[in-house]
Amino acid sequence: MPPKSRFISLGEAQKPFFVGVDLGGTNIKVGLVDDLGRTLSHLGIPTEISKGVEDGTARMGRSVKKVAAEAGLKTADIARVGLGSPGEMDIPTGMLVKPVNLKGWNDFPLRDKLAEQCGLPVTFENDANAAAYGEFWIGSGRDYKSMVLLTLGTGIGTGIILDDVVLQGAHSCGGECGHIIIDCHDDARLCGCGGHGHLEAYASGTAVIKRTREALDVGRTSSLSKRLADGGKLTPKMIAEEAEAGDALSREIIDETARYLGIGIVSILHTVNPEIVLLGGAMTFGGKKSALGRRFLQRIDAEIRRRALGTCANRTVLDFASLGGDAGYIGAAGVARREYRKLGQK
Amino acid sequence: MPPKSRFISLGEAQKPFFVGVDLGGTNIKVGLVDDLGRTLSHLGIPTEISKGVEDGTARMGRSVKKVAAEAGLKTADIARVGLGSPGEMDIPTGMLVKPVNLKGWNDFPLRDKLAEQCGLPVTFENDANAAAYGEFWIGSGRDYKSMVLLTLGTGIGTGIILDDVVLQGAHSCGGECGHIIIDCHDDARLCGCGGHGHLEAYASGTAVIKRTREALDVGRTSSLSKRLADGGKLTPKMIAEEAEAGDALSREIIDETARYLGIGIVSILHTVNPEIVLLGGAMTFGGKKSALGRRFLQRIDAEIRRRALGTCANRTVLDFASLGGDAGYIGAAGVARREYRKLGQK
Numbered sequence: 001m002p003p004k005s006r007f008i009s010l011g012e013a014q015k016p017f018f019v020g021v022d023l024g025g026t027n028i029k030v031g032l033v034d035d036l037g038r039t040l041s042h043l044g045i046p047t048e049i050s051k052g053v054e055d056g057t058a059r060m061g062r063s064v065k066k067v068a069a070e071a072g073l074k075t076a077d078i079a080r081v082g083l084g085s086p087g088e089m090d091i092p093t094g095m096l097v098k099p100v101n102l103k104g105w106n107d108f109p110l111r112d113k114l115a116e117q118c119g120l121p122v123t124f125e126n127d128a129n130a131a132a133y134g135e136f137w138i139g140s141g142r143d144y145k146s147m148v149l150l151t152l153g154t155g156i157g158t159g160i161i162l163d164d165v166v167l168q169g170a171h172s173c174g175g176e177c178g179h180i181i182i183d184c185h186d187d188a189r190l191c192g193c194g195g196h197g198h199l200e201a202y203a204s205g206t207a208v209i210k211r212t213r214e215a216l217d218v219g220r221t222s223s224l225s226k227r228l229a230d231g232g233k234l235t236p237k238m239i240a241e242e243a244e245a246g247d248a249l250s251r252e253i254i255d256e257t258a259r260y261l262g263i264g265i266v267s268i269l270h271t272v273n274p275e276i277v278l279l280g281g282a283m284t285f286g287g288k289k290s291a292l293g294r295r296f297l298q299r300i301d302a303e304i305r306r307r308a309l310g311t312c313a314n315r316t317v318l319d320f321a322s323l324g325g326d327a328g329y330i331g332a333a334g335v336a337r338r339e340y341r342k343l344g345q346k
Numbered sequence: 347m348p349p350k351s352r353f354i355s356l357g358e359a360q361k362p363f364f365v366g367v368d369l370g371g372t373n374i375k376v377g378l379v380d381d382l383g384r385t386l387s388h389l390g391i392p393t394e395i396s397k398g399v400e401d402g403t404a405r406m407g408r409s410v411k412k413v414a415a416e417a418g419l420k421t422a423d424i425a426r427v428g429l430g431s432p433g434e435m436d437i438p439t440g441m442l443v444k445p446v447n448l449k450g451w452n453d454f455p456l457r458d459k460l461a462e463q464c465g466l467p468v469t470f471e472n473d474a475n476a477a478a479y480g481e482f483w484i485g486s487g488r489d490y491k492s493m494v495l496l497t498l499g500t501g502i503g504t505g506i507i508l509d510d511v512v513l514q515g516a517h518s519c520g521g522e523c524g525h526i527i528i529d530c531h532d533d534a535r536l537c538g539c540g541g542h543g544h545l546e547a548y549a550s551g552t553a554v555i556k557r558t559r560e561a562l563d564v565g566r567t568s569s570l571s572k573r574l575a576d577g578g579k580l581t582p583k584m585i586a587e588e589a590e591a592g593d594a595l596s597r598e599i600i601d602e603t604a605r606y607l608g609i610g611i612v613s614i615l616h617t618v619n620p621e622i623v624l625l626g627g628a629m630t631f632g633g634k635k636s637a638l639g640r641r642f643l644q645r646i647d648a649e650i651r652r653r654a655l656g657t658c659a660n661r662t663v664l665d666f667a668s669l670g671g672d673a674g675y676i677g678a679a680g681v682a683r684r685e686y687r688k689l690g691q692k
Binding site: 171184316 | 522
């Protein structure tokens with residue numbers, strides 16, 4: 001589905017309607033979608049964590065009403081709201097427990113409070129799971145029955161969908177594959193979560209910057225040094241630019257990242273064995289449209305083919321996600337739609 | 347459920363009846379169980395791989411009829427047969443593809459051929475998945491909704507059950523967690539499957555023997571040396587005996603094995619996040635009844651608590667499996683029962 005058709009007007013839309021809320025550490029995205037996942041209206045607001053969770057919840061509630069109004073609908077025309085939130089959380093009870101990226105928003109019944117604020121039933125989900133469900137519903141995963149999405153950004157978020165069901169796990173820790181262990185040694189890299197040897201500590205944006213800085217610190221020659229001397233800030237984007245301009249170190253760092261991701265993905269394949277694995281997020285080096293992005297994907301793919309068992313090495317599809325930053329709210333709306341339909345069957 | 351009540355007579359049994367076949371590289375176990383998973387009769391025959399797959403299938407078919415007769419039933423009294431087989435396989439089509447431990451039994455429609463031989467419908471499953479389903483149905487996993495079993499033997503077999511469903515995966519490679527990668531380095535240990543850094547290459551019986559031999563070869567002092575000089579064969583059992591007698595190296599090897607298993611299990615938790623993880627198979631160092639077994643479990647547990655994320659670190663249950671070598675045929679019968687019930691609902 002080309003991105004263009006993802007946005008439609010009310011006249012073309014198919015009932016029922018759902019609103020998805022993608023709660024992040026910096027921004028909150030809210031979008032109204034129809035029964036086919038097409039967006040009628042959407043908005044973004046800053047999270048402003050420091051104002052507290054009550055204030056944030058009230059603003060989320062108002063945003064839900066606002067996207068409805070902007071699409072020419074009443075709040076009551078919304079069948080259900082979906083909310084994707086960062087963890088730690090308890091999905092069945094709709095509780096924020098101790099969300100790392102929402103400092104202070106602890107032990108709060110977010111699902112029920114948002115339902116109060118907007119007067120609509122709310123389905124609660126992990127944000128990475130919601131994004132995965134979005135890709136599964138109308139994105140790059142739409143033609144498959146099982147899918148894993150890795151969202152590569154500051155960290156690595158993952159979501160696993162098996163037969164239209166989000167793998168939430170017994171303690172809301174399903175699909176936390178950024179924290180699978182790829183290095184069992186005592187000197188393994190330290191992850192942001194405090195654990196050692198996690199995939200995220202090797203292949204996230206943060207890790208890419210760290211590994212690059214280490215290489216520069218030991219005196220590796222690179223065009224990055226000039227960029228930094230000129231006052232530039234080391235980012236995956238800068239590394240990508242220099243790699244495209246032919247810098248050997250930058251290319252090496254990206255290739256190594258692909259290798260680590262391939263290794264991590266093999267462990268995921270040998271556990272849940274999905275039909276397709278998708279890569280999304282800010283750190284996909286330009287994705288399919290860029291030679292560097294295609295090289296990145298190809299390197300990960302080669303690592304998987306080389307390391308995975310028989311049939312799953314041959315048949316697992318690897319691709320980029322296609323919904324970009326909208327996957328979160330679309331998927332949140334999607335899990336709301338799924339629960340709406342499930343409740344309707346009863 | 348104490349093992350005693352796992353075996354009953356026809357008078358106590360509850361219909362319908364199922365037969366489970368556990369096909370292994372050395373032996374085939376066949377058992378008839380009732381609707382509660384209790385065994386009425388069972389037998390074991392050698393696999394005799396060299397006689398070929400047609401011969402093996404015919405003998406499995408006769409064994410199905412034999413366990414029925416031994417329990418005082420006709421073959422037609424059996425509702426369905428379950429067959430657990432080693433891979434590589436294709437579960438949906440019931441095909442053996444290229445089973446590593448059944449040399450030459452390649453590309454064979456085992457499910458349908460066994461159905462012909464015994465005149466009964468057959469459900470096909472991976473052997474490790476079947477064993478996991480057995481523990482889930484009537485063993486240590488019976489009070490839980492999601493479960494992972496690691497069967498520690500020559501290799502490491504695993505099976506994942508989520509809400510009464512075996513996680514078979516898109517290419518019958520679900521729950522192949524012996525082959526998750528715990529060491530991403532180029533010099534990582536070589537697995538029997540040809541891959542590098544797999545859990546099985548660190549924590550299986552084969553790996554334990556190899557690591558012990560390496561330690562002895564570099565001159566580590568150990569009471570094992572005397573046992574070997576006396577003509578003994580190095581086995582996990584011998585290592586367990588010397589560990590119990592106080593040998594430091596043997597203890598160290600077992601503790602290291604626990605550490606590797608803990609690391610591998612954390613990756614499994616951060617992917618599927620089950621309620622309970624079970625350890626079964628020949629290499630559990632005496633299990634719950636032995637101080638060494640309890641120490642082994644405790645060490646794995648400590649590694650998990652130390653490394654896993656929040657709630658799943660606190661709440662995941664770790665325990666030993668309870669069905670021993672019978673888990674395979676019981677679970678095979680269990681998956682047959684599950685399919686029988688599912689078909690009945692249609």
